Amino acid sequence: QKEVEQNSGPLSVPEGAIASLNCTYSDRGSQSFFWYRQYSGKSPELIMFIYSNGDKEDGRFTAQLNKASQYVSLLIRDSQPSDSATYLCAVPRGGANNLFFGTGTRLTVIP
Amino acid sequence: SQTIHQWPATLVQPVGSPLSLECTVEGTSNPNLYWYRQAAGRGLQLLFYSVGIGQISSEVPQNLSASRPQDRQFILSSKKLLLSDSGFYLCAWVLSGNTIYFGEGSWLTVV
Numbered sequence: 001q002k003e004v005e006q007n008s009g010p011l012s013v014p015e016g017a018i019a020s021l022n023c024t025y026s027d028r029g030s031q032s033f034f035w036y037r038q039y040s041g042k043s044p045e046l047i048m049f050i051y052s053n054g055d056k057e058d059g060r061f062t063a064q065l066n067k068a069s070q071y072v073s074l075l076i077r078d079s080q081p082s083d084s085a086t087y088l089c090a091v092p093r094g095g096a097n098n099l100f101f102g103t104g105t106r107l108t109v110i111p
Numbered sequence: 112s113q114t115i116h117q118w119p120a121t122l123v124q125p126v127g128s129p130l131s132l133e134c135t136v137e138g139t140s141n142p143n144l145y146w147y148r149q150a151a152g153r154g155l156q157l158l159f160y161s162v163g164i165g166q167i168s169s170e171v172p173q174n175l176s177a178s179r180p181q182d183r184q185f186i187l188s189s190k191k192l193l194l195s196d197s198g199f200y201l202c203a204w205v206l207s208g209n210t211i212y213f214g215e216g217s218w219l220t221v222v
Binding site for chain 2: 032034041042043044045046049088090092098099101102103104
């Protein structure tokens with residue numbers, strides 16, 4: 001089982017809709033979770049992280065964490081075409097402050 | 112403010128030729144530094160990480176090597192490139208906790 005798993009997509013949503021991206025992880029002891037956005041041909045950029053069960057909101061983005069079920073989600077409200085990108089989920093791995101990354105979900109927001 | 116830069120941004124190299132990618136961070140001292148590779152359609156693979164000058168840990172056996180000659184400099188090298196070395200190479204560092212930030216990336220095509 002991979003440390004982090006994501007549906008590769010592509011996920012298509014119309015402009016203005018809510019995009020929901022999901023990620024599951026295998027290490028029940030994981031304490032923090034990260035979402036990165038990667039535009040085509042560019043390096044990943046951090047969107048947000050979450051440590052506690054429940055929801056964390058930052059602008060149009062909401063991260064949801066459910067440790068009992070070992071999944072973390074990212075919701076994007078009022079999706080815009082500029083949100084079209086690949087979204088990577090990441091969890092810490094042991095030693096040297098490193099992260100395991102999922103393979104990412106490609107999101108397309110249709111105008 | 113802290114910044115990270117890597118170069119060159121793109122390069123095309125023949126099989127069997129050497130490689131040198133350089134990464135520099137500014138505005139911090141003694142950072143943890145990382146080299147990742149992202150092959151086409153695949154996730155981020157950690158290649159090397161370094162917690163200090165001269166300290167290199169390798170994650171996967173491969174044709175590449177890394178060095179850290181100065182506190183804020185991290186170099187990825189190869190003596191003889193293989194076709195399978197093609198990919199998007201990312202230098203990264205940790206600002207705090209497990210939060211990883213990436214450089215602009217270097218696209219390598221081995222022909």
